[in-house]
Amino acid sequence: MPLLGGVRPPIAALLCALLAVAAFNALAIGTVHEQDVPQAVRDAERHIAEDAADSVGTSITARATAVRRSAASATSAGSRNPAAILRSLVPAGHPARGGVLLDPRTGRSVASSGEKVPLTGVDVAALVRPGTANIAPRLVSSASAEPRLLLFARVAVSAPGHKQDENQDQARDLVPDQGTDERELLLIVSEEVAAPVVYGDGRTGRLVDRDGKVLATTAVTGEAPAPHTEHRALPAAAVNAANAGPHTGDVSGSVLGDGHEGLRRVTGWASVAAADGEDDTSGLGLTVLTVRDVAPAKEGADHTWFGVMAAGALVVIAVLGTWVLWGTMQRPLLRLHLSAARLARGVSDLPEAREELARPVPVVAFGEPARVGRALESIRRQLLGETGPEPVRPVRRRPGVRAVVLLCALVIAAWGVPLVFLLNRVPAAKAVPAVVVADQQARTEAVADRVRRSLGRSRTDLAAVASAVSGMPRERAAEVLRRERTAHPMYRSLYVLDRTGAIALRAGKQPLRTLVHAPTGGGITQVNTSGKIPAIAAYAQIPAAKNAKKAKNANGALPAVVVAEIGVNALDTLVAREGLGSVWLTDERHRVLAASVGFEAFQPLPSRGLARLVARTEAAPGGVGSPASAVLHAGTAPGGGPSVAAAAPLARTGPVAGLGLRVVSAEPAAALKLAAYQLQARTVLAGLLALSVGVACLGWLHIVVVRPLRAVTRYAERLAGGDRRTVLYPVHHDECGSVTRSLELLRQALAERDRGGGADVAAAPAQSPRSGGPPQQ
Known part of the structure; x- marks a missing residue:
C-alpha cells in the first residue's frame, strides 16, 4: 500500500499529533508562572528610559545646532x-x-x-x-x-x-x-548638564557618565533615592553601553532590584544616542537611568496542575479515539481487503481455487464494512451456484463509519473549544496591574512633550529665519529659505507672506494654508481643518528692516511673516514610539491629525471609549488639562480585546496650548508580557492546535477512507443484487481500491458464468484487469 494512502496513516497521524499537542499543552501552560514584578513593567521602564535618553540627545543636538546657527x-x-x-x-x-x-x-x-x-x-x-x-x-x-x-x-x-x-x-x-x-x-x-525629563509619580531620572557618576537627577515626586545607589549599585550593562556606544546594539535594558521595605526597585537604562546623523552625542558617554519602586504583586496560582490535567485528558481522548477508529474502520477494512482478494483468487484457474471459495467471508457487525462483507458472502455463494442474485434490500439509516469520524471530531472539539473560548480568562481590570496603566500614561506624556518641544524648536528656528531675511533682497531671501527648508526635513513648505496675505516667497511644496490674512507676532497654528493632508504651521513676524524700500516684493508689498508648514509625515514620526501601541495626535474636536498607524485625515478616534478618555483630559473652567489613563476597548482591531489607553494634552501653557491638541495611545493588553495573557494565549493556541489536528487528520480519513468505502459498499450490494453490467474502475491505490479491483474480477466471473448457462466457474476463469487501466470484460 502507498505510504500516504489507506486507512492506517491518518489514524496513526491523528494519534501522534494529539499526543504532541498534549505535550505542548503540559509544557507551555505549565511553565507560565506569576511574577511579583511582571515583565511588562520591566519592559515599560526600559522604554521610558529610552524616551528620556532620546529627549536628552535631541535637546543637546538642538542646542548645539542653535549655537552654530547663531554663529x-x-x-x-x-x-x-x-x-x-x-x-x-x-x-x-x-x-x-x-x-x-x-x-x-x-x-x-x-x-x-x-x-x-x-x-x-x-x-x-x-x-x-x-x-x-x-x-x-x-x-x-x-x-x-x-x-x-x-x-x-x-x-x-x-x-x-x-x-x-x-x-x-x-x-x-x-x-x-x-x-x-x-x-x-x-x-x-x-x-x-540638564537632568532627563521623566514622567510618572515616584519615578526618578538620572543622567550618568561613562564612569557611572551621576551628573543630574530629576525626581517627579518626593525625594531622590539615597546616594548609595549612585555608583556601585548602577547596572554594569548601563556603564558598558555608555562606553561602547550604540554600535554594539546593547543600548538599553532594565534591571529588577532586590526587595526593600515591601517594594521592588525597577531600573531602566538607555544610552544617549544622536538625534541626527551629524552630531554623535553618544560619544559623550551619557546614559539615562530611570528608577521606580513598585509594590510586588501577590504570588499567583501555579498553572502546572492545569496543564498536566488538560494534557492527560487529551491523551485519553487520543488513545480512545484511535482504538475506536482501529476497531470500527482499520481492522474491518483490512479484513475486507483480504477476503475480497481471496475470492478473486478463487475465480482463477489455479488448482486450489475451489478451496478459496469454500471458506465463507467473515462479516463484522457494524456499518459499511458489515454491508460489504454480506455482499461478498452473497457473491461467494452465487459463484458456487448455491443461490442466485439477491435483490438489494432497503437499508435503514443506521450509524456508519461517517458517524464514527464525526463522533471523534466532536470529542476533540469538546476538549479544544473550551480552551479557545472559555478557560483561563481573566477580566482586564484584574489582569492589568495599575503600575502598567500608569507607565502607559507616563509614556504618553513623554510623547506629548516630544511633540511640544519639536514644535517649540520650529517656532524658535523660524524666528531666527525671520530676523535673517529682514531687509534682504528677494534673491538672497529665497536662498535662505531653501537652505532652511533643506536643514529641516519636517518642514513641508516654507514661505513668506506679505501684508496682504499673499505668498511672496516659497520653498518646498504648495502650501495647504487657509489663512486669509497674515498673522501678527509668532506662534503655532493649525493650518487646515479639512482635506486630505492635515498640517500644523509655525509662523514668525519679520522685523522691520532699516531700508524697508529695498525689501519690497514684485507687487510692492512688504513681507510680513514667515510660515513653516509641518507635514503629516513628520508628525507621524514624532508620535511613533516602540512598545506604545497605536498613537494618535488629535485636534480640539478629537479628530486625528497624525498617527503611528494608518488613518484618514480628520477622522474620529477608533472608539467611543477613547473619545471619552480624551474628554477627561480637557481643562475645567479656570483650570488646566491633565492626563488620563484606563483599561478599555479601544477598537484598534476588529474583535480585539481590551487595551491599556492613555491621553495627555500636548501643552498646558504656551502657544501650543491654545490649539487643544492631545496625544492618545492604546496598547492591546494581550500584547503586554503579563502572565495572565501569556496563559490565555498559550491556552488558546493549544485549543486551536487540537482543533486543527482533529480537522486535518479526520478530514484526511474521510477523504481517503470513508467516501471510497461508502462507494464500494454501493458497488458490492449492486453486484450481489445481479448488476453485471456496471464496470468497476479502481481509483484509489489502497484497501478500498483493492476491494474494488477484486469486485471487478468477481463481476467478470459472474458475467461469464451467466453467459455460459451456469457452467462451472473454474472452467471459465476471469481475466485480471490491466495495471492502471480499466478491467477487461
Missing part, C-alpha cells in the same frame, strides 16, 4: 567690541553659564562672559584644523567639580582695522563680502 548668521564686525560680538552670538533663551571667543592660532581668549569656561583637556588647534566638520559637544568638569557641557561653533569675523559698510550690517546670512579680510574664531559656550 553662522552673526554679522562680522571687526570694529565692534569683542565682548559685544560674544553677547550677540549666544542664542536668545539659551541656558548658557559662560562663553568665550578663542583665537585658534594662539589658543588665547579674545572675549569671555559669565563663568569661566573650563577647557581642561580641550585641544583647540585640533578642533578647528582644516577639513573638520561640525565640532561635537564635549563633557568636562568645571573648577567647582560640576560637570559642564561645551558647545562649539566657528565664527568668521572681519580683521580689525577694516571698515564695514551699512549693507554688511544688514545682511545676516554669513555670506562675506569679497573685499573684506576675515579671520576665524572659535566660540565655546558652557552650560549645565
Whole structure:
C-alpha cells in the first residue's frame, strides 16, 4: 500500500499529533508562572528610559545646532567690541553659564562672559584644523567639580582695522563680502548638564557618565533615592553601553532590584544616542537611568496542575479515539481487503481455487464494512451456484463509519473549544496591574512633550529665519529659505507672506494654508481643518528692516511673516514610539491629525471609549488639562480585546496650548508580557492546535477512507443484487481500491458464468484487469 494512502496513516497521524499537542499543552501552560514584578513593567521602564535618553540627545543636538546657527548668521564686525560680538552670538533663551571667543592660532581668549569656561583637556588647534566638520559637544568638569557641557561653533569675523559698510550690517546670512579680510574664531559656550525629563509619580531620572557618576537627577515626586545607589549599585550593562556606544546594539535594558521595605526597585537604562546623523552625542558617554519602586504583586496560582490535567485528558481522548477508529474502520477494512482478494483468487484457474471459495467471508457487525462483507458472502455463494442474485434490500439509516469520524471530531472539539473560548480568562481590570496603566500614561506624556518641544524648536528656528531675511533682497531671501527648508526635513513648505496675505516667497511644496490674512507676532497654528493632508504651521513676524524700500516684493508689498508648514509625515514620526501601541495626535474636536498607524485625515478616534478618555483630559473652567489613563476597548482591531489607553494634552501653557491638541495611545493588553495573557494565549493556541489536528487528520480519513468505502459498499450490494453490467474502475491505490479491483474480477466471473448457462466457474476463469487501466470484460 502507498505510504500516504489507506486507512492506517491518518489514524496513526491523528494519534501522534494529539499526543504532541498534549505535550505542548503540559509544557507551555505549565511553565507560565506569576511574577511579583511582571515583565511588562520591566519592559515599560526600559522604554521610558529610552524616551528620556532620546529627549536628552535631541535637546543637546538642538542646542548645539542653535549655537552654530547663531554663529553662522552673526554679522562680522571687526570694529565692534569683542565682548559685544560674544553677547550677540549666544542664542536668545539659551541656558548658557559662560562663553568665550578663542583665537585658534594662539589658543588665547579674545572675549569671555559669565563663568569661566573650563577647557581642561580641550585641544583647540585640533578642533578647528582644516577639513573638520561640525565640532561635537564635549563633557568636562568645571573648577567647582560640576560637570559642564561645551558647545562649539566657528565664527568668521572681519580683521580689525577694516571698515564695514551699512549693507554688511544688514545682511545676516554669513555670506562675506569679497573685499573684506576675515579671520576665524572659535566660540565655546558652557552650560549645565540638564537632568532627563521623566514622567510618572515616584519615578526618578538620572543622567550618568561613562564612569557611572551621576551628573543630574530629576525626581517627579518626593525625594531622590539615597546616594548609595549612585555608583556601585548602577547596572554594569548601563556603564558598558555608555562606553561602547550604540554600535554594539546593547543600548538599553532594565534591571529588577532586590526587595526593600515591601517594594521592588525597577531600573531602566538607555544610552544617549544622536538625534541626527551629524552630531554623535553618544560619544559623550551619557546614559539615562530611570528608577521606580513598585509594590510586588501577590504570588499567583501555579498553572502546572492545569496543564498536566488538560494534557492527560487529551491523551485519553487520543488513545480512545484511535482504538475506536482501529476497531470500527482499520481492522474491518483490512479484513475486507483480504477476503475480497481471496475470492478473486478463487475465480482463477489455479488448482486450489475451489478451496478459496469454500471458506465463507467473515462479516463484522457494524456499518459499511458489515454491508460489504454480506455482499461478498452473497457473491461467494452465487459463484458456487448455491443461490442466485439477491435483490438489494432497503437499508435503514443506521450509524456508519461517517458517524464514527464525526463522533471523534466532536470529542476533540469538546476538549479544544473550551480552551479557545472559555478557560483561563481573566477580566482586564484584574489582569492589568495599575503600575502598567500608569507607565502607559507616563509614556504618553513623554510623547506629548516630544511633540511640544519639536514644535517649540520650529517656532524658535523660524524666528531666527525671520530676523535673517529682514531687509534682504528677494534673491538672497529665497536662498535662505531653501537652505532652511533643506536643514529641516519636517518642514513641508516654507514661505513668506506679505501684508496682504499673499505668498511672496516659497520653498518646498504648495502650501495647504487657509489663512486669509497674515498673522501678527509668532506662534503655532493649525493650518487646515479639512482635506486630505492635515498640517500644523509655525509662523514668525519679520522685523522691520532699516531700508524697508529695498525689501519690497514684485507687487510692492512688504513681507510680513514667515510660515513653516509641518507635514503629516513628520508628525507621524514624532508620535511613533516602540512598545506604545497605536498613537494618535488629535485636534480640539478629537479628530486625528497624525498617527503611528494608518488613518484618514480628520477622522474620529477608533472608539467611543477613547473619545471619552480624551474628554477627561480637557481643562475645567479656570483650570488646566491633565492626563488620563484606563483599561478599555479601544477598537484598534476588529474583535480585539481590551487595551491599556492613555491621553495627555500636548501643552498646558504656551502657544501650543491654545490649539487643544492631545496625544492618545492604546496598547492591546494581550500584547503586554503579563502572565495572565501569556496563559490565555498559550491556552488558546493549544485549543486551536487540537482543533486543527482533529480537522486535518479526520478530514484526511474521510477523504481517503470513508467516501471510497461508502462507494464500494454501493458497488458490492449492486453486484450481489445481479448488476453485471456496471464496470468497476479502481481509483484509489489502497484497501478500498483493492476491494474494488477484486469486485471487478468477481463481476467478470459472474458475467461469464451467466453467459455460459451456469457452467462451472473454474472452467471459465476471469481475466485480471490491466495495471492502471480499466478491467477487461
